[in-house]
Amino acid sequence: MTFKTLPQDIVWRNGRIATMNTDLSIPYGLIENHDLVVRGNQIVAIVPTSEIEIDGNQVIDVEGRLITPGLIDCHTHLVFGGDRASEWEQRMNGVSYETISAQGGGINSTVRETRKMSESALFQRAKPRLEALINEGVTTIEMKSGYGLDYENEEKQLKVAKRLSVAYPITVSSTLLSAHTVPPEYKGKADEYIDLICQKIMPELWTKGLFDAVDVFCESVGFSLKQSEKLFSAAQRLGIPVKGHVEQLSNLGGSELVARYKGLSVDHIEYLDLEGIKALKASGTVAVLLPGAFYFLRETKLPPIELLREHQVPMAISTDFNPGTSPFASLRMIMNMAAVLFKLTPEEVWAGVTCHAAKALGRGDSHGQLKPNYVADFVVWDAKEPVEMVYEQGSNPMYMRVHEGIITHTN
Structure with a gap:
């Protein structure tokens, strides 16, 4: 089934998405070949790239980088x-x-x-x-x-x-x-x-x-x-x-x-x-x-x-x-x-x-995971695996920071 975007949607593409979705049994809830769709300050969908219909939307290609919740x-x-x-x-x-x-x-x-x-x-x-x-x-x-x-x-x-x-x-x-x-x-x-x-x-x-x-x-x-x-x-x-x-x-x-x-x-x-x-x-x-x-x-x-x-x-x-x-x-x-x-x-x-x-913080139903209806708070890291941010200290691999759907920092 094809997901149809609305004109105001922003589509985040080519990311390795560590959703931290507690409903998924895979490590870090990590999925690939999916697009993250943001509408206003919310995530509205995470769907396979092959199943999304783009109609003049802004598409942000993160070129294989890692995306995690903020x-x-x-x-x-x-x-x-x-x-x-x-x-x-x-x-x-x-x-x-x-x-x-x-x-x-x-x-x-x-x-x-x-x-x-x-x-x-x-x-x-x-x-x-x-x-x-x-x-x-x-x-x-x-x-x-x-x-x-x-x-x-x-x-x-x-x-x-x-x-x-x-x-x-x-x-x-x-x-x-x-x-x-x-x-x-x-x-x-x-x-x-x-x-x-x-x-x-x-x-x-x-x-x-x-x-x-x-x-x-x-x-x-x-x-x-x-x-x-x-x-x-x-x-x-x-x-x-x-x-x-x-x-x-x-x-x-x-x-x-x-x-x-x-x-x-x-x-x-x-x-x-x-x-x-x-x-x-x-x-x-x-x-x-x-x-x-x-x-x-x-x-x-x-x-x-x-x-x-x-x-x-x-x-x-x-x-x-x-x-x-x-x-x-x-x-x-x-x-x-x-x-x-x-x-x-x-x-x-x-x-x-x-x-x-x-x-x-009493925000488990709105923050801390990348899934539909959650607030669009996430970070794009210049990295492939989540362990990299735990392992190496002193450098800053943050590539983009998004708070409530708005890009606040870019490197």
Whole structure:
């Protein structure tokens, strides 16, 4: 049966298309001798070249290059003030984190700098980080708050994320992470701070349309299970999706809590156990792996990759870009780390930055795969095989980047 194009359709021809289509059983969902048909901001068809009827359409011949979905960076803390380079140097010289924190360092130093900076200054600081990711093929990104820790400054961070989504050809998913740590003014009063989030920060910023999901750092140095559940319960009443920084330093059962609330994702999860994994499988929650933080902190406790595979829990991969534990604005480098440090296969790595990352953002029905009715976000690589982007670092094989059907970058 012949597929008939409409006059406005753009036909992408002669590409090796790694669709990452989860309905296909072939590696990477890779198909050849097919045309990718884009109408407006959507993919309308992927059909054999011999079965398409061209009628004056624009045809873009990629001359045998590889086409993949655009990369998705599903866990970042991209907007913040200051940096922690001097603290890192102290740590490399043998100074303990406890000593640095006692001197006013750690996350609270980033909170101080973020609070001091204006919205415009934070926007300018975030731009080169975002540009670096875009230039590697990222078309969708998550940005968390969590360095303001009060109403005014959490709002400021989220407004910067919104401005970045307007200024750049990229889809931004914003997450409220006010429950990142207890701010200095609430020291010893974590319950009161959770009440502030539940009663004011979260409902008012949600009403303003400034975020898409709510997150919490459920950990011995963060918030307890009881406090995290109070936050999730309040979010549920407002219809807000939840996710969690959990099981990074210990096993508190945070993943099971997120799963009970049908959360989008659990992130870090080095200490995740079998019961937690079974809960994730039952809830459809994505496990987000963050090898950059594992590497930067010289961790030795690996996430339970084999158990996640065995129970078929989808594994996403992200940069976790942040000033304290993963200052890496390169998702491709993180892809390599995921393969080398976590022993994921290259195909698992690709799923981790496409279809599984999309699901971790609640966008699994529209992003992260090349198939009809999905958003036309894709990258043309000067390469033949998907493994090439995982394998070689330091070069940039991106040939074209397409966001919502529009070519944004060409080499």
